[in-house]
Amino acid sequence: MSLWVFGYGSLMWRPGFRFQRAEHARLVGFSRSFCVFSMHHRGCETRPGLVLGLDRGGACEGMAFHIAEEDVPATLAYLREREQVSGVYREVRLPITLLNTQRQHVHALTYVVERAHPSYASRLPLQIQARLIRGACGTSGDNITYVLNTMSHLSDLGIRERQLERLLALIGPLVASRQTINGAQCPHVTSLSRAVRNQFRVRQPLRLSERRRFIYRQKIRQD
Secondary structure, eight states: OOEEEEESSGGGTOOOSOOSEEEEEEEEEEEEEEEEEESSSSOOSSSOEEEEEEEEEEEEEEEEEEEOGGGHHHHHHHHHHHHOSSSOEEEEEEEEEEOSTTOOEEEEEEEEEOTTSTTBOOSOOHHHHHHHHHTOEETTEEHHHHHHHHHHHHHHTTOOOHHHHHHHHHHHHHHHSOOEETTEEOHHHHHHHHHHHHHTTOOOOOOHHHHHHHHTTTSOOOO
8 A cells, every 4th residue: 555655854856765755735733843952953952953843733734755665664664763863743644735726635654752762852943943953963964954854845935934934034043153152162052951951851872671661653553
């Protein structure tokens, strides 16, 4: 059986799997927000970043990719390795609308945020979001590039995200200001990171034994 995959963040511009077609699509009931602390792809344990998650409420436009039946096993394996580093996302199938002339309704696999997970950041103030994003970098690159790529591709799709635009406006002056003193991290950056970790209880990546309670959510039900 073939598969649709809905991407709302980096999957829109860097899917990483083979697909037959890509369509502009809308998901109702979830919205895109910087609600996940990243300590792998766009941050680290001592300097967490923020990445997008699908959180409950509202609607979200993104890209839907159609995967041929023979490519489904490899695609699922790739996505689970990419998206399930810490178990902060739940793999689900949700109804989406393809925004083409036919307005086709399909079910697509996507990843929604697990609010019970310690990496769930909830709705942080925009100033805190901007400062976290400004100084974070992980295995997939710096956090700012992630934001800029997201905004660029949303713009290409004709999608306006007012909240993300306000966030980008706050990040601009922070990027222009100096981040280091003589090659060392500024004291206020270190203090901010410590304060955020304490206030919002950002934890180190879960040990395998701790992650087991989230594992059952990682795979879609086979009905």
